[in-house]
Amino acid sequence: MSAGMSAAWRAKQQKPKRCQRCELYYSASLDTCDQCATLSEAQLTLFKIKRQKILQKMRLSVNIY
């Protein structure tokens, strides 16, 4: 019984999908990613570079402390 309940719960709590284009997670209830839908290819490239720099900074700060 509890297994059936958790299955129902899991169906409600759908895991977000990962977008192949922008590599961000978006709601599984959506057909397409809404994070990069409005971005052009050029904007997407800039967006990825920006995010990579932020990640790098985060990694650096982790190493310092």
Ligand SMILES: [Zn+2]
């Ligand atoms: Zn996307």
